[in-house]
Amino acid sequence: MEHERGAGRLGAKEFLNRGRRLNELIDSRLREVSRLRQLAASVSSPPTDGERIEGGIPQSKVENSVVKIIALEEEINAEIDRLVEVHREIRVAIERLSSPHERLILRERYINDMAWEDIADKLNYSIRQVTRLHGRALKSFAKANAPELKEF
Numbered sequence: 001m002e003h004e005r006g007a008g009r010l011g012a013k014e015f016l017n018r019g020r021r022l023n024e025l026i027d028s029r030l031r032e033v034s035r036l037r038q039l040a041a042s043v044s045s046p047p048t049d050g051e052r053i054e055g056g057i058p059q060s061k062v063e064n065s066v067v068k069i070i071a072l073e074e075e076i077n078a079e080i081d082r083l084v085e086v087h088r089e090i091r092v093a094i095e096r097l098s099s100p101h102e103r104l105i106l107r108e109r110y111i112n113d114m115a116w117e118d119i120a121d122k123l124n125y126s127i128r129q130v131t132r133l134h135g136r137a138l139k140s141f142a143k144a145n146a147p148e149l150k151e152f
Helices: 012-042 061-094 100-111 116-123 127-144 146-151
Strands: none
Touching (some): 012 061, 012 100, 012 127, 012 146, 061 100, 100 116, 100 127, 116 127
């Protein structure tokens, strides 16, 4: 994927946002599974017509739906594993910053997915102060992680 900063290279914010985007995708898929489960539960399974699939087991449309839901859940589990790895990479990169305040702001925003208002309340700062510190933290992050950012 090509970014405005050049192919194969992410800026600090793009690097940090990878976890947030993956988390949004997982949440979307979980909502999809929930909706599919509701649909499958709302339809009663008619008796099978004796049609057999591989292995000789009769299978209804509801059973087919459940199998597809389970396959989707397995995909989600793989995405969750990837999210855990991405968060680990982000945590390691954030820990390279020397300022505890900058580390905290980046962790709350990009690991814990907190809104600016919630971060400001937690730190007893105004939203403007938090966004200003965030900008400074991004610059520090980019400087502390320059070699790693070039790899992505």
